[in-house]
Amino acid sequence: MTEIQLHDTATRRKVDFRPLDPSNVRMYVCGPTVYDRAHLGNARPAIVFDVLYRLLREVFGAGQVTYVRNITDIDDKINARAAESGRSIGEITEETTAWYFEDMAALGNMLPDRTPRATAYVAQMIAMTEELIAKGHAYAAEGHALFRVRSYERYGSFSGRSLDDMRAGARVEVAPYKEDPMDFVLWKPSAEGQPGWDSPWGRGRPGWHIECSAMAADLLGQSFDIHGGGNDLMFPHHENEIAQSACAHGGAPMAQVWLHNEMLQVDGRKMSKSLGNFFTVRDLFDRGVPGEVIRFVMLSTHYRKPMDWTDEKAREAEAILRRWREQVRDVEPGPIPARILEALADDLNTPEAISRLHALSRAGEVEALAAGAALLGLLGEEMGGWAQAPDVDLSAYGMLLAQARADAMESKDFARVDALRSALQEAGVEVRMSKEGIELLPGSDFDASKLDALG
Template sequence: MALKISNTLTRSKEKFIPIDEKNIRMYVCGPTVYDYPHVGNARPLIVFDLLFRLLSKIYPNSKVTYVRNITDIDDKIIEASNKSKISIQDLTSKVTKDFHDDCNYLGCLNPTIEPKATEHLNEMINLIKKLIQNDFAYESNGHVYFQVTKFKKYGNLSNKKIEELISGSRVEVSDNKKEPGDFVLWKPSKENEPSWDSPFGKGRPGWHLECSAMSEKYLGNHFDIHGGGLDLIFPHHENEIAQSVCANKNEKFSNYWLHNGYVTVEKQKMSKSLGNFITINELKKNYNGQVVRLAMLSTHYTQPFDWNENILDVSQKSLDKWYEFYSDEKEEISEENLKFLLDDLNTPLMISNIHELHKKAKTGDSFSAKQLSSSCKILGLFNQSHDEWKNFKKIGKITAEEIEKLISERDKARSKKDFKTSDEIRDLLVSKGVLIKDKDGITTWEYK
């Protein structure tokens, strides 16, 4: 089964040929953990989780190593820590937990490895040393910069010349630089900011350096696939290539570069800076995570996805129909039904095919019914039983976690003999379709 994927580096759809068929290696840029992830952040999670599933499917006798990092030191994190008046460690721990909860909600598998930037400072320092030794980086007033004009392939991923990249983006202006496009590898930390000892002085790494160091540690200095959002092509991915290739004197860093399109709101990119975003956490009260996942997959990953609630309602109705044929039996998906994903993860055609399978399944075609279930599972859907799907719909705007929290509050009220509050919580749960039972001092609950 041949897989074809869109390679940003060559601007073409290519047949995927692994470097080592026994170990397929993929690196995807993970979150900077300073705030709740928003819906725009959900798209790369879902897209590359699907690719991970597909690679595992078509290379069943191989190891598929999927590395997705956690950036837990960054200017945004320091700013958010100061603003909220909580420590960086407490902030990053909380947001990382929220991120993992969101991944579970969206039906994403755990990556093979999830390295944290703060645990890989030695690797970063060693990478800088190699770049200085190879004459691609220089020290200046406690900073270390990469000199972009010395790397002749700089701009190949973006398909632009250095001058175009600099004029079309916000680059740091500094008297410490030799040239405007040079980017920081190491910089001094201000007072009360996180810092580490290094041969270049006490300070912290540049953002781009982190991914180069972590990908090299777990995947080697030349691997198969590097992924992320479209917004990372420049400067982040362009700078990763420059660092890694020049440090290791390689021809290539990653063979295939995959980028998912933006999530937009009324055709404008969704972002925290514009304030036009909705967090993944906000969706949990109203929608099963499978609904959000299917909505995201309804548009090809390379295209922009315009966020609206109508697409969620359509996805909800589709899943309601498909779940009539949910099966917990393990049925292999046929190549005829997998071919859409093999063609550059063409999820819109895959979804259309599932609708066709549903039509046939309704006529009593058992093969189509089983293939419908298998097709949904390879997309990361049908990750709950039929009853669990129905029960989520029944409770509507209340989750199991919220039910447990309300029961805990009710128990506290009862222990204080505050029966008014206790009864109010019971009535609220009943109104949400939750039946609670008290027996021998223990409260249990179930869906009505």
């Protein structure tokens, strides 16, 4: 059996992955808060943990792996969106949840085995909160239930923070009902018009952190194998999950291994609305960038390194995928090559796996190329519609470019060649020039009107 190694955030080192039960491998990943379209940064953990899911299924068996990714449909951002739009909370969450599933599928992600919604697990959240209060790890105050952070001596060790330093560095006004500034909310009152449920502490709704602990315990057990998410969740979300889960379950560790992906940048800068470089997955689709291309760009950077999105990377990815798809057309995939499996088993080294796919492509090992790419969620038939070239005759432009190149070989002035090539590329045409000749391939964003000036 292939040996998998993963970088465990909790121990800050690469560890051998040994599931608690090889016949029942369990993974929980924090999912989206559904109040708007998923932005490009939301796509990264979905893709990263989809590849891990595929790897686990390949190594342990498809029927031996359970992947849970939650939907947060209780949140103040959702409440605010409902208030400003005049739409109901249910209408907003139903619509945005459907958008999320649609966009993630278009990126080539498999649907997790379970996608629980927080609203369906409020009873379990109340029960866990009651358990924490009964054990002295939480307390009720003014309609709230709060976790008593000082009751968990290891609090802060996961994210590498000192509780005293965190307390001293706090800059927010402390609610008068808190015993300690660092205590966090498990349950809070709901105002008129806000979603609420009856509880021992009055009508209210759960805090954010308790939902993942309650859903993971209900669906995967008190201890399971892998917990994942973006590294922006390490503190306070995952730190709080670890504390409340351990205290509720007699000290049992919530997860054996914790994985976190790094954040996304755009053209070398953090993605931000204020910088004007913020866009959603759907924005890219609308600009003609295929989901498979987005996936390839994401996987070209190791998940533990910042991922820099650029349009140039997308163009390069599209050219590579077109070439590979041409190679594997009408080819039945062979067995997954050991070299691809080994790369992914080494802490999901997707850049190395892609490098080895390039080697298979150059060697003409097309059955192996198709099989290895499939393990990464690439080159599947269901993802290939974008690569179907438009039915257009570009032979006249090919002759025009060929003549310009022939003239340039005589005059040593390649300005005309460069101008023609740039115009064709601007129109969405991939230009392949070699000693054997010139090949023009219209892309998914081909725009014939941009070629009118070439005559």
